Amino acid sequence: MITGYCSNGEIVTLSVADEPVALRPDIVWVDLVEPNKAEDLMMEKLLGISIPTRDDLKDIEPSSRLYTEADAVFMTASLVYRSETDIPDLTDVAFILHGGRLMTIRYAEPRAFALFKAAMHRIPGGCPNGVVMLTRLLETIADRTAEILEQAVGKIDDLSLQVFGDKAVVKRRPPHFLEARLRDVAGHHRLVAKTRDSLASLSRLLTFVYTVPEVQADKDSRELCRSISRDIQTLSEHASFISGNITFLLDASLGLINVEQNAIIKIFSIASVVLLPPTLVASVYGMNFRVMPELEWQLGYPLALAAMVISAVIPFFFFRWKGWL
Template sequence: MITGYCANGEAVALSTAEPPSVLRPDLVWIDLVEPTKAEDVMIENLLGIPIPTRDDLKDIEPSSRLYTDDGSVFMTASLVYRSDTEMPGLTDVGFILAGRRLVTVRYAEPRAFSLFKAGMHRIPGGCRNGAVILTRLLETIVDRTAEILEQAVDKIDDLALQVFGEKASGRRRPPHFLEARLRDVAGYHRLVAKTRDSLASLSRLLTFVYTVPDVQADKESRELCRTISRDIQSLSEHTAFISGNITFLLDASLGLINVEQNAIIKIFSIASVVLLPPTLVASIYGMNFRLMPELEWQFGYPWALAAMVLSAVIPFFFFRWKGWL
């Protein structure tokens, strides 16, 4: 699907069924979402530039992600998407500055794009050219990344309260509660790790964008690049702090699981120690010796039962007095 956007924010659909012979002069942004081969060819013919394919966008070589070709600037960045799901991921997005137009190529739907489209009409000075749209779009992407981190911090705080049992309900934890929380910790670790990778990709892209002549010629875009770079640096430092909190939460969860397991083992140990003396008494009186005076007593059976009870109670209170229980 191909959608074009004019300087005033108007959206224009471009279709291969009725391909235009030329592009409208006020068309400043062309957004390609999961384009087909025919759509790629149509845009290539209209703009006279090659459109990167999905495989081209996945190329991890820095020299292949940021370069200039015949006056057009080609850039690729990894953006976080599906951040609200259990499987967040990274998607590679291509940015092309071709003259005064911006072309974006993507095979996913990061929320930053829909947010930017909704607020295009509020851009100060309007969407004059592709350089302005690019810097403003990158600003929205970084703002969305900051929002993802803020939401992750809130969820991690809630998870920490659950792990340490600080809940107003005061209910007893269900079985395997902490084991389930470990999966939550792994999910947040994946999200923060993907966000950190995205910020590193955006940082390289911003450094390259700052050197683009069209950006250098526009004072507003140039200053905005500097601001975005500082924001990315701050967010990168913040992700390191969040990663440390997640590591602490993971260690704490494992420690609490070990404490619970040790408590269970302690109960079995106490039970075995308490039952060992009665077993000894029962073993003695279960022997088939011919001469055993207690077998002839009238109260021999109650005596044996009482001896087993006392042999269990006395060690229990002795261990408790010593502070071992």
């Protein structure tokens, strides 16, 4: 699908069936979403440049993701998408500046693009060219990344309250509650890790964008690019802080699981120690020796039972006194 956005806010759909001879001069942004081979060839013919394929976008080498060729600036960044799901991921998006236009090529739907399209009419002065469109779009991407981190912080705080709840809440926990929370911790870690990778990609892209002559020639775009770079740096530091909190939460959860398991093992250990003396008494009077004076006692049986009970009670209260129970 190919969509063109004009400087006056008009939206134009470009189709292979109605292949235009040339692009309208007022189109400042061409958005290619999951383009097929025919659409790639049509845009290459209209723009006179080579369009990166999906395999080209996956190339992680900086020299292949950020370069200039035939008066066109090619940039590729990894953006977070599906952040609201249990399996967030990264998608590679290409940004191309050529002939005063911006072209984007993507094979997913990062929410930042929908937010930018919805707010385009509110941009002061509009977007008269591709450079302004690019910097404004990058600003929205940075804002969306900040929103993802804020949502992650809220979810991690809720998870922390579940793990470190008050005693009344802890006692009402179902079995294997903490083990289930480990999956949540892993999900949050994946989201933050993907966000950090995206921020690193955006930081490299912005450093490259700042050196583009078209950006340097536009003072407002240059200043906005510098501001976005600072925001990206701040977000990267914040993501590192969140990652540290997740690591602490993971270690604490594993520690609490070990404490619960040790408590169960301690109960069995104490029970075995408490029952050991009565077992010893019963074993003695279960021996089949001919000469055992107690066997002739009329009160031998109740005395043996009393001895077993006393031998069990004394260790029990001793453990209570020592605070082991």
